[in-house]
Amino acid sequence: MTSLSSALRASEAPSDRVIVRHSPLVRICHWVNAGCFVVLLMSGMQIFNADPALTWGPATNFDHPFFSLSARENDDGDPTAGVTTIFGRPFNTTGFLGASRGDDGQLEEHGFPSWATLPAYQDLAMGRRWHFFFAWILVLNGLVYFAYLIGRRHIRDLWPSAADIRAIPRAIVDHARLRFPEGDEALHYNVLQKLAYLSVVVAFPILILAGLTMSPAMDAAFPWLLSLFGGRQAARAAHFLLATYLVLFVIVHLVMVVLSGPINNMRSMITGRYRIKEARR
Structure with a gap:
Protein backbone atom coordinates (compact mmCIF):
# COMPACT_ATOMS: atom_id res chain seq x y z
CA MET A 1 0.00 0.00 0.00
CA THR A 2 2.82 2.39 0.90
CA SER A 3 4.61 1.83 -2.39
CA LEU A 4 1.33 2.29 -4.28
CA SER A 5 0.67 5.64 -2.53
CA SER A 6 4.19 6.80 -3.29
CA ALA A 7 3.76 5.86 -6.94
CA LEU A 8 0.48 7.75 -7.14
CA ARG A 9 2.02 10.84 -5.59
CA ALA A 10 4.94 10.63 -8.00
CA SER A 11 2.60 10.34 -10.97
CA GLU A 12 0.61 13.37 -9.79
CA ALA A 13 3.71 15.53 -9.25
CA PRO A 14 4.20 18.00 -12.10
CA SER A 15 7.16 17.29 -14.36
CA ASP A 16 9.68 19.89 -15.41
CA ARG A 17 9.27 21.36 -18.87
CA VAL A 18 11.74 22.75 -21.37
CA ILE A 19 11.04 25.96 -23.27
CA VAL A 20 12.91 28.13 -25.75
CA ARG A 21 13.70 31.12 -23.56
CA HIS A 22 15.98 33.22 -25.76
CA SER A 23 15.84 33.73 -29.53
CA PRO A 24 19.02 33.31 -31.63
CA LEU A 25 19.31 37.10 -32.03
CA VAL A 26 19.15 37.69 -28.27
CA ARG A 27 21.78 35.02 -27.65
CA ILE A 28 24.13 36.45 -30.28
CA CYS A 29 23.72 39.99 -28.93
CA HIS A 30 24.34 38.76 -25.39
CA TRP A 31 27.67 37.12 -26.22
CA VAL A 32 28.81 40.00 -28.42
CA ASN A 33 28.03 42.33 -25.50
CA ALA A 34 29.94 40.10 -23.11
CA GLY A 35 33.04 39.98 -25.31
CA CYS A 36 32.98 43.71 -25.99
CA PHE A 37 32.49 44.49 -22.31
CA VAL A 38 35.61 42.53 -21.31
CA VAL A 39 37.78 44.24 -23.93
CA LEU A 40 36.35 47.69 -23.13
CA LEU A 41 36.92 47.18 -19.41
CA MET A 42 40.53 46.10 -19.82
CA SER A 43 41.39 48.78 -22.41
CA GLY A 44 39.52 51.35 -20.31
CA MET A 45 41.72 50.56 -17.32
CA GLN A 46 44.75 50.97 -19.59
CA ILE A 47 43.51 54.43 -20.57
CA PHE A 48 42.72 55.34 -16.96
CA ASN A 49 46.25 54.43 -15.90
CA ALA A 50 47.60 57.31 -17.98
CA ASP A 51 46.03 59.66 -15.40
CA PRO A 52 44.63 57.57 -12.51
CA ALA A 53 42.61 60.33 -10.83
CA LEU A 54 39.12 61.76 -11.17
CA THR A 55 37.88 65.28 -10.61
CA PHE A 112 45.30 49.20 -12.16
CA PRO A 113 47.64 46.16 -12.28
CA SER A 114 49.15 45.30 -15.65
CA TRP A 115 47.48 41.87 -15.79
CA ALA A 116 44.07 43.60 -15.85
CA THR A 117 44.81 46.06 -18.67
CA LEU A 118 44.88 45.74 -22.45
CA PRO A 119 47.65 45.87 -23.50
CA ALA A 120 49.46 44.75 -20.33
CA TYR A 121 52.27 47.27 -20.80
CA GLN A 122 51.54 50.99 -20.58
CA ASP A 123 50.51 52.15 -24.06
CA LEU A 124 47.78 54.80 -24.10
CA ALA A 125 47.52 54.93 -27.90
CA MET A 126 47.04 51.17 -28.25
CA GLY A 127 44.57 51.13 -25.37
CA ARG A 128 42.51 53.78 -27.14
CA ARG A 129 42.51 51.81 -30.39
CA TRP A 130 41.18 48.73 -28.64
CA HIS A 131 38.64 50.81 -26.71
CA PHE A 132 37.24 52.78 -29.64
CA PHE A 133 37.06 49.79 -32.01
CA PHE A 134 35.07 47.60 -29.61
CA ALA A 135 33.01 50.56 -28.40
CA TRP A 136 31.56 50.96 -31.89
CA ILE A 137 30.87 47.23 -32.11
CA LEU A 138 29.04 47.50 -28.79
CA VAL A 139 27.02 50.50 -30.01
CA LEU A 140 25.97 48.73 -33.22
CA ASN A 141 25.12 45.57 -31.31
CA GLY A 142 23.11 47.59 -28.80
CA LEU A 143 21.15 49.29 -31.57
CA VAL A 144 20.28 45.91 -33.08
CA TYR A 145 19.14 44.59 -29.70
CA PHE A 146 17.14 47.74 -28.91
CA ALA A 147 15.42 47.58 -32.31
CA TYR A 148 14.54 43.95 -31.54
CA LEU A 149 13.05 44.94 -28.16
CA ILE A 150 10.95 47.65 -29.79
CA GLY A 151 9.92 45.54 -32.76
CA ARG A 152 8.86 42.57 -30.65
CA ARG A 153 7.44 44.86 -27.94
CA HIS A 154 9.65 43.21 -25.34
CA ILE A 155 10.63 46.60 -23.94
CA ARG A 156 7.43 46.42 -21.91
CA ASP A 157 8.80 43.34 -20.14
CA LEU A 158 11.40 45.58 -18.46
CA TRP A 159 8.96 48.23 -17.27
CA PRO A 160 7.80 47.55 -13.66
CA SER A 161 4.08 47.80 -12.97
CA ALA A 162 2.47 49.21 -9.82
CA ALA A 163 2.06 45.63 -8.57
CA ASP A 164 5.77 45.04 -9.18
CA ILE A 165 6.71 48.09 -7.12
CA ARG A 166 4.55 46.87 -4.24
CA ALA A 167 6.28 43.49 -4.49
CA ILE A 168 9.80 44.90 -3.99
CA PRO A 169 10.04 43.98 -0.26
CA ARG A 170 8.96 40.41 -0.98
CA ALA A 171 11.39 40.13 -3.91
CA ILE A 172 14.26 41.30 -1.70
CA VAL A 173 13.38 38.69 0.94
CA ASP A 174 13.10 35.94 -1.69
CA HIS A 175 16.50 36.83 -3.14
CA ALA A 176 18.08 36.98 0.30
CA ARG A 177 16.73 33.48 1.04
CA LEU A 178 17.76 32.25 -2.43
CA ARG A 179 14.17 31.43 -3.33
CA PHE A 180 13.97 31.31 -7.11
CA PRO A 181 10.70 31.33 -9.12
CA GLU A 182 9.11 28.11 -10.31
CA GLY A 183 6.45 27.29 -12.85
CA ASP A 184 4.91 30.11 -14.88
CA GLU A 185 6.48 32.65 -12.54
CA ALA A 186 9.89 31.72 -13.96
CA LEU A 187 8.77 32.87 -17.42
CA HIS A 188 8.81 36.53 -16.37
CA TYR A 189 11.33 38.89 -14.82
CA ASN A 190 10.72 39.78 -11.19
CA VAL A 191 10.74 43.43 -10.16
CA LEU A 192 14.40 43.44 -9.08
CA GLN A 193 15.46 42.00 -12.43
CA LYS A 194 13.32 44.55 -14.26
CA LEU A 195 14.84 47.46 -12.34
CA ALA A 196 18.37 46.11 -12.80
CA TYR A 197 18.05 45.54 -16.56
CA LEU A 198 16.21 48.84 -17.02
CA SER A 199 19.01 50.66 -15.23
CA VAL A 200 21.53 49.13 -17.67
CA VAL A 201 19.40 50.20 -20.64
CA VAL A 202 19.49 53.76 -19.25
CA ALA A 203 23.16 53.69 -18.20
CA PHE A 204 24.59 52.56 -21.54
CA PRO A 205 23.55 55.63 -23.60
CA ILE A 206 24.82 57.99 -20.88
CA LEU A 207 28.08 56.03 -20.71
CA ILE A 208 28.51 56.31 -24.48
CA LEU A 209 27.72 60.05 -24.52
CA ALA A 210 30.20 60.64 -21.70
CA GLY A 211 32.84 58.75 -23.67
CA LEU A 212 32.17 60.81 -26.79
CA THR A 213 32.44 64.01 -24.74
CA MET A 214 36.07 63.19 -23.96
CA SER A 215 36.89 63.40 -27.68
CA PRO A 216 37.92 66.92 -28.83
CA ALA A 217 36.69 66.09 -32.34
CA MET A 218 33.24 65.16 -31.04
CA ASP A 219 33.15 68.28 -28.85
CA ALA A 220 33.87 70.41 -31.92
CA ALA A 221 31.09 68.72 -33.89
CA PHE A 222 28.62 68.61 -30.98
CA PRO A 223 29.53 71.38 -28.49
CA TRP A 224 26.36 70.69 -26.48
CA LEU A 225 28.04 67.58 -25.11
CA LEU A 226 30.34 69.67 -22.92
CA SER A 227 27.37 71.65 -21.61
CA LEU A 228 25.46 68.43 -20.95
CA PHE A 229 28.13 67.00 -18.64
CA GLY A 230 29.61 70.25 -17.36
CA GLY A 231 33.06 69.76 -18.86
CA ARG A 232 35.34 67.04 -20.15
CA GLN A 233 36.62 66.03 -16.70
CA ALA A 234 33.07 65.64 -15.40
CA ALA A 235 32.29 63.46 -18.43
CA ARG A 236 35.38 61.36 -17.67
CA ALA A 237 34.22 60.90 -14.08
CA ALA A 238 30.69 60.00 -15.20
CA HIS A 239 32.10 57.51 -17.71
CA PHE A 240 34.24 55.85 -15.02
CA LEU A 241 31.45 55.72 -12.41
CA LEU A 242 28.93 54.26 -14.84
CA ALA A 243 31.48 51.67 -15.98
CA THR A 244 32.03 50.76 -12.33
CA TYR A 245 28.28 50.36 -11.89
CA LEU A 246 28.12 48.03 -14.89
CA VAL A 247 30.97 45.95 -13.45
CA LEU A 248 29.03 45.59 -10.19
CA PHE A 249 25.92 44.65 -12.19
CA VAL A 250 27.84 41.95 -14.06
CA ILE A 251 29.26 40.56 -10.79
CA VAL A 252 25.80 40.31 -9.22
CA HIS A 253 24.42 38.87 -12.46
CA LEU A 254 27.07 36.12 -12.53
CA VAL A 255 26.52 35.31 -8.85
CA MET A 256 22.78 34.91 -9.44
CA VAL A 257 23.44 32.76 -12.53
CA VAL A 258 25.56 30.40 -10.42
CA LEU A 259 23.16 30.29 -7.48
CA SER A 260 20.03 29.75 -9.58
CA GLY A 261 21.50 26.96 -11.72
CA PRO A 262 24.60 27.60 -13.83
CA ILE A 263 24.08 24.70 -16.27
CA ASN A 264 20.45 25.57 -16.95
CA ASN A 265 21.21 29.28 -17.33
CA MET A 266 24.23 28.77 -19.57
CA ARG A 267 22.33 26.27 -21.75
CA SER A 268 19.53 28.78 -22.22
CA MET A 269 21.96 31.45 -23.38
CA ILE A 270 23.81 29.06 -25.72
CA THR A 271 21.01 26.88 -27.16
CA GLY A 272 17.96 28.84 -26.00
CA ARG A 273 16.54 25.82 -24.17
CA TYR A 274 15.62 26.45 -20.53
CA ARG A 275 14.27 23.93 -18.03
CA ILE A 276 11.51 25.24 -15.79
CA LYS A 277 10.87 23.66 -12.45
CA GLU A 278 7.14 23.25 -11.91
CA ALA A 279 5.85 24.40 -8.54
CA ARG A 280 5.48 21.45 -6.16
CA ARG A 281 2.37 21.35 -4.01
Whole structure:
Protein backbone atom coordinates (compact mmCIF):
# COMPACT_ATOMS: atom_id res chain seq x y z
CA MET A 1 0.00 0.00 0.00
CA THR A 2 2.82 2.39 0.90
CA SER A 3 4.61 1.83 -2.39
CA LEU A 4 1.33 2.29 -4.28
CA SER A 5 0.67 5.64 -2.53
CA SER A 6 4.19 6.80 -3.29
CA ALA A 7 3.76 5.86 -6.94
CA LEU A 8 0.48 7.75 -7.14
CA ARG A 9 2.02 10.84 -5.59
CA ALA A 10 4.94 10.63 -8.00
CA SER A 11 2.60 10.34 -10.97
CA GLU A 12 0.61 13.37 -9.79
CA ALA A 13 3.71 15.53 -9.25
CA PRO A 14 4.20 18.00 -12.10
CA SER A 15 7.16 17.29 -14.36
CA ASP A 16 9.68 19.89 -15.41
CA ARG A 17 9.27 21.36 -18.87
CA VAL A 18 11.74 22.75 -21.37
CA ILE A 19 11.04 25.96 -23.27
CA VAL A 20 12.91 28.13 -25.75
CA ARG A 21 13.70 31.12 -23.56
CA HIS A 22 15.98 33.22 -25.76
CA SER A 23 15.84 33.73 -29.53
CA PRO A 24 19.02 33.31 -31.63
CA LEU A 25 19.31 37.10 -32.03
CA VAL A 26 19.15 37.69 -28.27
CA ARG A 27 21.78 35.02 -27.65
CA ILE A 28 24.13 36.45 -30.28
CA CYS A 29 23.72 39.99 -28.93
CA HIS A 30 24.34 38.76 -25.39
CA TRP A 31 27.67 37.12 -26.22
CA VAL A 32 28.81 40.00 -28.42
CA ASN A 33 28.03 42.33 -25.50
CA ALA A 34 29.94 40.10 -23.11
CA GLY A 35 33.04 39.98 -25.31
CA CYS A 36 32.98 43.71 -25.99
CA PHE A 37 32.49 44.49 -22.31
CA VAL A 38 35.61 42.53 -21.31
CA VAL A 39 37.78 44.24 -23.93
CA LEU A 40 36.35 47.69 -23.13
CA LEU A 41 36.92 47.18 -19.41
CA MET A 42 40.53 46.10 -19.82
CA SER A 43 41.39 48.78 -22.41
CA GLY A 44 39.52 51.35 -20.31
CA MET A 45 41.72 50.56 -17.32
CA GLN A 46 44.75 50.97 -19.59
CA ILE A 47 43.51 54.43 -20.57
CA PHE A 48 42.72 55.34 -16.96
CA ASN A 49 46.25 54.43 -15.90
CA ALA A 50 47.60 57.31 -17.98
CA ASP A 51 46.03 59.66 -15.40
CA PRO A 52 44.63 57.57 -12.51
CA ALA A 53 42.61 60.33 -10.83
CA LEU A 54 39.12 61.76 -11.17
CA THR A 55 37.88 65.28 -10.61
CA TRP A 56 34.44 66.76 -11.15
CA GLY A 57 34.23 69.95 -13.12
CA PRO A 58 35.23 71.62 -16.38
CA ALA A 59 38.96 71.37 -15.61
CA THR A 60 41.30 68.97 -13.83
CA ASN A 61 41.91 69.68 -10.15
CA PHE A 62 45.22 67.93 -9.63
CA ASP A 63 45.41 68.84 -5.94
CA HIS A 64 41.97 67.60 -4.91
CA PRO A 65 40.71 64.63 -6.95
CA PHE A 66 37.76 62.81 -5.42
CA PHE A 67 39.28 59.48 -6.50
CA SER A 68 42.87 58.55 -7.24
CA LEU A 69 45.24 55.59 -7.47
CA SER A 70 48.78 56.49 -6.47
CA ALA A 71 51.93 55.12 -4.85
CA ARG A 72 54.09 56.15 -1.92
CA GLU A 73 57.76 56.36 -2.84
CA ASN A 74 61.01 56.12 -0.89
CA ASP A 75 63.89 58.55 -1.16
CA ASP A 76 65.12 56.81 -4.30
CA GLY A 77 61.76 57.28 -6.01
CA ASP A 78 60.84 53.60 -5.88
CA PRO A 79 57.22 52.77 -4.98
CA THR A 80 56.77 51.27 -1.51
CA ALA A 81 52.97 51.15 -1.20
CA GLY A 82 49.84 51.49 -3.30
CA VAL A 83 47.26 54.00 -2.13
CA THR A 84 43.64 54.41 -3.20
CA THR A 85 42.15 57.74 -2.13
CA ILE A 86 38.38 58.32 -2.09
CA PHE A 87 37.12 61.78 -1.11
CA GLY A 88 40.38 62.51 0.67
CA ARG A 89 40.50 59.25 2.65
CA PRO A 90 43.46 57.01 1.76
CA PHE A 91 43.36 53.21 1.77
CA ASN A 92 46.36 50.90 1.53
CA THR A 93 45.90 48.82 -1.63
CA THR A 94 49.50 47.66 -2.10
CA GLY A 95 49.89 44.85 -4.61
CA PHE A 96 46.70 45.62 -6.47
CA LEU A 97 45.72 49.30 -6.91
CA GLY A 98 48.27 52.11 -7.06
CA ALA A 99 51.30 49.83 -6.90
CA SER A 100 51.40 46.24 -8.14
CA ARG A 101 54.16 43.72 -8.69
CA GLY A 102 55.79 43.40 -12.09
CA ASP A 103 57.32 40.33 -13.75
CA ASP A 104 60.41 40.65 -11.57
CA GLY A 105 58.33 40.64 -8.36
CA GLN A 106 59.15 44.26 -7.57
CA LEU A 107 56.52 46.89 -6.88
CA GLU A 108 55.76 49.13 -9.84
CA GLU A 109 53.56 52.21 -9.90
CA HIS A 110 50.34 51.33 -11.72
CA GLY A 111 46.81 52.56 -11.26
CA PHE A 112 45.30 49.20 -12.16
CA PRO A 113 47.64 46.16 -12.28
CA SER A 114 49.15 45.30 -15.65
CA TRP A 115 47.48 41.87 -15.79
CA ALA A 116 44.07 43.60 -15.85
CA THR A 117 44.81 46.06 -18.67
CA LEU A 118 44.88 45.74 -22.45
CA PRO A 119 47.65 45.87 -23.50
CA ALA A 120 49.46 44.75 -20.33
CA TYR A 121 52.27 47.27 -20.80
CA GLN A 122 51.54 50.99 -20.58
CA ASP A 123 50.51 52.15 -24.06
CA LEU A 124 47.78 54.80 -24.10
CA ALA A 125 47.52 54.93 -27.90
CA MET A 126 47.04 51.17 -28.25
CA GLY A 127 44.57 51.13 -25.37
CA ARG A 128 42.51 53.78 -27.14
CA ARG A 129 42.51 51.81 -30.39
CA TRP A 130 41.18 48.73 -28.64
CA HIS A 131 38.64 50.81 -26.71
CA PHE A 132 37.24 52.78 -29.64
CA PHE A 133 37.06 49.79 -32.01
CA PHE A 134 35.07 47.60 -29.61
CA ALA A 135 33.01 50.56 -28.40
CA TRP A 136 31.56 50.96 -31.89
CA ILE A 137 30.87 47.23 -32.11
CA LEU A 138 29.04 47.50 -28.79
CA VAL A 139 27.02 50.50 -30.01
CA LEU A 140 25.97 48.73 -33.22
CA ASN A 141 25.12 45.57 -31.31
CA GLY A 142 23.11 47.59 -28.80
CA LEU A 143 21.15 49.29 -31.57
CA VAL A 144 20.28 45.91 -33.08
CA TYR A 145 19.14 44.59 -29.70
CA PHE A 146 17.14 47.74 -28.91
CA ALA A 147 15.42 47.58 -32.31
CA TYR A 148 14.54 43.95 -31.54
CA LEU A 149 13.05 44.94 -28.16
CA ILE A 150 10.95 47.65 -29.79
CA GLY A 151 9.92 45.54 -32.76
CA ARG A 152 8.86 42.57 -30.65
CA ARG A 153 7.44 44.86 -27.94
CA HIS A 154 9.65 43.21 -25.34
CA ILE A 155 10.63 46.60 -23.94
CA ARG A 156 7.43 46.42 -21.91
CA ASP A 157 8.80 43.34 -20.14
CA LEU A 158 11.40 45.58 -18.46
CA TRP A 159 8.96 48.23 -17.27
CA PRO A 160 7.80 47.55 -13.66
CA SER A 161 4.08 47.80 -12.97
CA ALA A 162 2.47 49.21 -9.82
CA ALA A 163 2.06 45.63 -8.57
CA ASP A 164 5.77 45.04 -9.18
CA ILE A 165 6.71 48.09 -7.12
CA ARG A 166 4.55 46.87 -4.24
CA ALA A 167 6.28 43.49 -4.49
CA ILE A 168 9.80 44.90 -3.99
CA PRO A 169 10.04 43.98 -0.26
CA ARG A 170 8.96 40.41 -0.98
CA ALA A 171 11.39 40.13 -3.91
CA ILE A 172 14.26 41.30 -1.70
CA VAL A 173 13.38 38.69 0.94
CA ASP A 174 13.10 35.94 -1.69
CA HIS A 175 16.50 36.83 -3.14
CA ALA A 176 18.08 36.98 0.30
CA ARG A 177 16.73 33.48 1.04
CA LEU A 178 17.76 32.25 -2.43
CA ARG A 179 14.17 31.43 -3.33
CA PHE A 180 13.97 31.31 -7.11
CA PRO A 181 10.70 31.33 -9.12
CA GLU A 182 9.11 28.11 -10.31
CA GLY A 183 6.45 27.29 -12.85
CA ASP A 184 4.91 30.11 -14.88
CA GLU A 185 6.48 32.65 -12.54
CA ALA A 186 9.89 31.72 -13.96
CA LEU A 187 8.77 32.87 -17.42
CA HIS A 188 8.81 36.53 -16.37
CA TYR A 189 11.33 38.89 -14.82
CA ASN A 190 10.72 39.78 -11.19
CA VAL A 191 10.74 43.43 -10.16
CA LEU A 192 14.40 43.44 -9.08
CA GLN A 193 15.46 42.00 -12.43
CA LYS A 194 13.32 44.55 -14.26
CA LEU A 195 14.84 47.46 -12.34
CA ALA A 196 18.37 46.11 -12.80
CA TYR A 197 18.05 45.54 -16.56
CA LEU A 198 16.21 48.84 -17.02
CA SER A 199 19.01 50.66 -15.23
CA VAL A 200 21.53 49.13 -17.67
CA VAL A 201 19.40 50.20 -20.64
CA VAL A 202 19.49 53.76 -19.25
CA ALA A 203 23.16 53.69 -18.20
CA PHE A 204 24.59 52.56 -21.54
CA PRO A 205 23.55 55.63 -23.60
CA ILE A 206 24.82 57.99 -20.88
CA LEU A 207 28.08 56.03 -20.71
CA ILE A 208 28.51 56.31 -24.48
CA LEU A 209 27.72 60.05 -24.52
CA ALA A 210 30.20 60.64 -21.70
CA GLY A 211 32.84 58.75 -23.67
CA LEU A 212 32.17 60.81 -26.79
CA THR A 213 32.44 64.01 -24.74
CA MET A 214 36.07 63.19 -23.96
CA SER A 215 36.89 63.40 -27.68
CA PRO A 216 37.92 66.92 -28.83
CA ALA A 217 36.69 66.09 -32.34
CA MET A 218 33.24 65.16 -31.04
CA ASP A 219 33.15 68.28 -28.85
CA ALA A 220 33.87 70.41 -31.92
CA ALA A 221 31.09 68.72 -33.89
CA PHE A 222 28.62 68.61 -30.98
CA PRO A 223 29.53 71.38 -28.49
CA TRP A 224 26.36 70.69 -26.48
CA LEU A 225 28.04 67.58 -25.11
CA LEU A 226 30.34 69.67 -22.92
CA SER A 227 27.37 71.65 -21.61
CA LEU A 228 25.46 68.43 -20.95
CA PHE A 229 28.13 67.00 -18.64
CA GLY A 230 29.61 70.25 -17.36
CA GLY A 231 33.06 69.76 -18.86
CA ARG A 232 35.34 67.04 -20.15
CA GLN A 233 36.62 66.03 -16.70
CA ALA A 234 33.07 65.64 -15.40
CA ALA A 235 32.29 63.46 -18.43
CA ARG A 236 35.38 61.36 -17.67
CA ALA A 237 34.22 60.90 -14.08
CA ALA A 238 30.69 60.00 -15.20
CA HIS A 239 32.10 57.51 -17.71
CA PHE A 240 34.24 55.85 -15.02
CA LEU A 241 31.45 55.72 -12.41
CA LEU A 242 28.93 54.26 -14.84
CA ALA A 243 31.48 51.67 -15.98
CA THR A 244 32.03 50.76 -12.33
CA TYR A 245 28.28 50.36 -11.89
CA LEU A 246 28.12 48.03 -14.89
CA VAL A 247 30.97 45.95 -13.45
CA LEU A 248 29.03 45.59 -10.19
CA PHE A 249 25.92 44.65 -12.19
CA VAL A 250 27.84 41.95 -14.06
CA ILE A 251 29.26 40.56 -10.79
CA VAL A 252 25.80 40.31 -9.22
CA HIS A 253 24.42 38.87 -12.46
CA LEU A 254 27.07 36.12 -12.53
CA VAL A 255 26.52 35.31 -8.85
CA MET A 256 22.78 34.91 -9.44
CA VAL A 257 23.44 32.76 -12.53
CA VAL A 258 25.56 30.40 -10.42
CA LEU A 259 23.16 30.29 -7.48
CA SER A 260 20.03 29.75 -9.58
CA GLY A 261 21.50 26.96 -11.72
CA PRO A 262 24.60 27.60 -13.83
CA ILE A 263 24.08 24.70 -16.27
CA ASN A 264 20.45 25.57 -16.95
CA ASN A 265 21.21 29.28 -17.33
CA MET A 266 24.23 28.77 -19.57
CA ARG A 267 22.33 26.27 -21.75
CA SER A 268 19.53 28.78 -22.22
CA MET A 269 21.96 31.45 -23.38
CA ILE A 270 23.81 29.06 -25.72
CA THR A 271 21.01 26.88 -27.16
CA GLY A 272 17.96 28.84 -26.00
CA ARG A 273 16.54 25.82 -24.17
CA TYR A 274 15.62 26.45 -20.53
CA ARG A 275 14.27 23.93 -18.03
CA ILE A 276 11.51 25.24 -15.79
CA LYS A 277 10.87 23.66 -12.45
CA GLU A 278 7.14 23.25 -11.91
CA ALA A 279 5.85 24.40 -8.54
CA ARG A 280 5.48 21.45 -6.16
CA ARG A 281 2.37 21.35 -4.01
